[in-house]
Amino acid sequence: MALRRTAAAIGMVALVALVGSALPASATRSADALVTTGSPTTPFSENKQNEPALAVDQNDPSILAAGANENIDLEACNAGDDTTCPFTGGVGTSGVYFSFDSGATWTQPTYTGLSARNCQGAIGSTDPTCMPEFGPIGTLPWYFENGLVSDGDPAVAFGPVPGPNGFSWDNGDRLYYANLTSSLSGKHTDAGFKGVEGIGVSRTDDVASAAADDKNAWLPPVVIPSSGSSAGFADKEQIWADNASSSPTFGNVYLCFENYKGGPSVGSNANALIVARSTDGGDVWQKQILVKNNASASGSFSLLTGQSGCTVRTDSQGDVFVFWLGFNKKTKSQGIFWAKSTDGGSTYSKPSELFPTNPTGVFDPALGRNTEDGIAGARSDLSNAPSIDIANGAPTGVDATDQIVLNWIDGTVLDHEPVMFSTSADGGATWTDPMAIDGSGVPSDRGYYTAPSISPNGTDVYVVYNAWTEPYKDSTLGSNNDRPLAGIVTHADVTDDGSVGTFTRLYQSTPADARGSSQNDLSAEFLGDYVYAVATRLYGSGVWNDVRRAVDCSAIDAWRMALRGGPAAPKPAPEQDCPATFGNSDIFGGTFTDPTP
DSSP states (O other), X not given: OOOOOOHHHHHHHHHHHTTTOOOOGGGTEEEEEESOTTSOSOSTTTTOEEEEEEEEOTTSTTOEEEEEEEOTTSOOTTSSSTTXXXXXXXXXXXXXXXXXXXXXXXXXXXXXXXXXXTOOOOSSSOOOOOOOEEEEESBOSSSGGGTEEEOOOOEXXXXXXXXXXXXXXXXXXXXXXXXXXXXXXXXXXXXXXXXXXXXXXXXXXXXXXXXXXXXXXXXXXXXXXXXXXXXXEEEEEEEEEOOOTXXXXXXXXXXXXXXXXXXXXXXXXXXXXXXXXXXXSSSSOEEEEEEETTEETTSSOOEEEEEEEEXXXXXXXXXXXXXXXXXXXXXXXXXXXXXXXXXXXXXXXXXXXXXXXXXXXXXXXXXXXXXXXXXXXXXXXXXXSOEEEEOOOTTTOTTOOOOEEEEEEOOSBTTBOOEEEEEESSTTSXXXXXXXXXXXXXXXXXXXXXXXXXXXXXXXXXXXXXXXXXXXXXXXXXXXXXXXXXEEEXXXXXXXTXXXXXXXXXXXXXXXXXXXXXXXXXXXXXXXXXXXXXXXXXEEEEEEEEOTXXXXXXXXXXXXXXXXXXXXXXXXXHHHHSOTTTTOOEEEEEEEEOSOO
């Protein structure tokens, strides 16, 4: 761990780093901002967003960028068979959103590309098959023009722009947006992907123009292909740019992802955890296998069910930290694993297990996955995957402490799924005992997905998580079987010795019924696999899945229950048989000034 700087040095760095970045009065506490501002409230599935990602430009902390799975450009259920609401072939689902006032307000740009907004259909199932057209899109541009489809699972990060003399903040600030990417012939489902799926990386050096509907502000996507068999696909990626100029590898970009050979996106067919690195701003990527199915790179352990849910960060010296969720055959248990690179991602240490962790929820046979809120609920496969952040002193690195914060959800006991937290103040050599940080006055909270952030100077930790506020439900039917979901943000101070204090809740959204969310095939709820948080020296910000504007549909509830052995029920036509805003899941966010400056 780097020594904490003197108060004078910290003040000097803060003055330099925060010029022009102070929060405006309107953003001193923006607890409840709609991020997906351009998305419609109806019909399904155009009104569906989930799985948010968030990044802050530490060189100008007034700028935030977010991504989400975004269905705005898909066909309506009334197109074609009214009881089906498919992903439209060739139409992208990677939404992008910008804030220039530290998260107080958000804008969602409109570009052009392949769109199915023209496919609204009519009542009855005699409509022709939807034929998407070139037109307005609310997702990443330049995919259709390059024979590609943006398939969601967003990951975003800010870094410096390369120039003739290397990377420098003086060259400008670059936003990287990674997402699943397929050819125009690929077929997308909520359960997984058919055909080859790679990782696409989009980049912009002009976020103001990108937010103002200028698709030319974006470079064409660069594709990092999946590896192995022709049936393989990449999934569960995260991207990070080394954004502390103190680092000898300042400007390097790292992307971790899992490579699968068919099957669902989490399962026994995972074959490799891959880390890709770019040293030129994202033009060229080098891949290396960090962990391979049934054997680690070092041969020290083998993975029975594969690995997933990776996360990657760098410290002020450019050391790279990769964490993931894996299964250890020797101990017959699932756990959090990690590896470290001290040479800018050229080589990594032998992977090692840090903490055991338990999956959440109950297996739903009709869905083929675990759900935590109830039968036919939202999948919870990766809620116990790790999420990390490092106080690397960005943008300069001068006041870094390099403290690492880590959290996840533990599913040891159904209806008691605590948000777990641990921290390391010495580069991962030692870690504090995991502790539960949820339930500040609300013991009934059940953590769902979570993410931590620590301020660049290591003084404040913020954690955002989704939580279920009632026990697991064995039925979908009736008002007593609702699934209240909330978004929660907490905060703790960090002392000079690296000790993290008590977490205090800054915000909780009003719980709302997640039965109003849906997979496109209607068979279960859908909220994706992530929430996200960032922190600056002045504030913390988080984004979460939110269903406050969605309405439950009793006809859908009955059909979902019938799939699981309940009374027979016909498959509904959502636009005729459900409230108009059924399926309207959104991304909300909140920004909070440091409560104890």
